[in-house]
Amino acid sequence: MLLALLGPLAMAGAPLIDAGRPVPDAPVALIVTTPCVDPTAWLGWAEVLEGHGFDAWLFALPPRGQEPQDAAAELRAAADELHVSRGPLVVAAHGYGGVLALMAELPAERLALVGTPLGPHAAPVVAQAPQGPVAEGLPWPQELVGELPGAPCSGELARSYVDWATIFPDFVPPTQPVLLLASDMDPVAPPETVRRPSQGWPGRSWHRVGIQSLGLHDPTHAELLLEPRHGERVAEFLADGS
């Protein structure tokens, strides 16, 4: 079902899916979203990225069994495989997928982190730690994150997300150009967990979306992924760094 939805080409040995239509000669844009989010939510970004001349690939983990370090290692292996076979790549990440991308130290020319926290929350937040080996969706109330379609995911990973609100995993600050998109109304990655922890990064581009940027409303975590204009902003940055 998943493959039928997303495209026919899965890379052997790696949790990678070529989204949409294959574009063999185009530069690769790797999409990394939070495990626990239904893959249909990624399709909008895939379309936009293809519209900007990329061949979009998706990273998809199986729904059980990964500790964050294992998931990051799998992501790194998949990206290396793409890099070797297809050349330089760029990465678009949403939510905790961005944390995995940072932990993996991906060989990306440019990196867009959308709704990705970079440090622990400044004050405790509401989240329900899931029990058991498989979690159903993100551990946040839907009324706070927005209508983001959930999917079964590794219980270990989902529990990590709750823990990361207070103790954040170590990562090496990226050296490539990075776009940071955050919204005041995103409880997963509110700006206090994004803007200040990234101060001092080279090539960092900060963008608070919503009313502070003269928009009409502050998007939720879900809307950061689902509203086309945010995908456009990501694609423009990945295409030319602007």
Next chain:
Amino acid sequence: MRTALAMAALVLSGCFDHDHAPAAAQCDATERHTVQTDDGAELVLHRHAAPAGRPVLVIHGISSNHHCWDLEPGRSLGAYLADQGLDAWLLDLRGHGDSRFRVGGKRLRSGWTVDDYGLQDLPAAVAYVKRETAQPQVALVGHSLGGMVAAIYASSHPGGDGSLSSLVAVGSPMDFSDPDPLLQTSLWAARIYGPLLPVVPSPLAARIQGALPGRVTPVDDLLFNDLSGDARTRMYQRVVSPLVGGELKQFGQALRTGSFTTADGAIDYGALLGRVETPTLVIAGRADRVAPPDRVHAYYQGVGAAEKRFVIAGRAHGFAADYGHLDLPLGDHAQDEIFPLIADWVDRPPQGPRP
């Protein structure tokens, strides 16, 4: 007869202004005190008296006045603190509300900066409250600019920190780096209006805004998120005071440099926060578009006190609403959620001597 009953009800509810006839259904301070600063300002303090209680000096924000903390019954930190047995003194900074600035007998409507609030107005007000109450220390509560002014006083005025039993900063930014487009627009306006206009007639603009239906302009979205219709109108009528060119220039400078500095740019107040050893509570509103939590968090991070706390008033943190800038002192849930936080923090005995 109806008037007499209304007067009786107001007196019984503790809502009687000694100097002024009470406006219907409004709960102004119970006592009015006048304080002189060394440089000629005539400040007014509005006291919700609880004479045996610990004194709390409450400061409003930019382009505001004491009504920001005392709009009406149910939206009055002053009344709430008094009900809790705390002695609340609501200050009008120079040029705001009932306070004036006179030089040589002539009233001036501009010609000062934010520095003067922290280095002239607060020292005079704190000294007055200490003297009147015979208490060695005062708690400070400031909204927005009021919290920043409290930081100036605590970190820069000799003896300031030692005069305080506790400090509460509500929606007070201390980090102006990475300016967002809205802030950039403000900077553009500050650059234009700062040199041109000694005073911006913001009360007139507020009354016009208040007369419009809600959400016709984006101003409401910028200022609040949880303020019901009638209170919105009264807020626009009562809370806004003129904006002074000196303030605008100083904030324009903050947006250019990323730091909150003295008007001459020589001293970074944020860097001095480490001197503040007074127990400090910092509150930010999740939907605050004037001072979003990431900009307020710098205040909390900078304070040197061993005892400090940072609270984000938002639904993800268990609050009933995502608080906007003016929701923090005035919102529909402020009395139930914000005022108790403040009262609990300031209700503490005087601190021991600090070096």
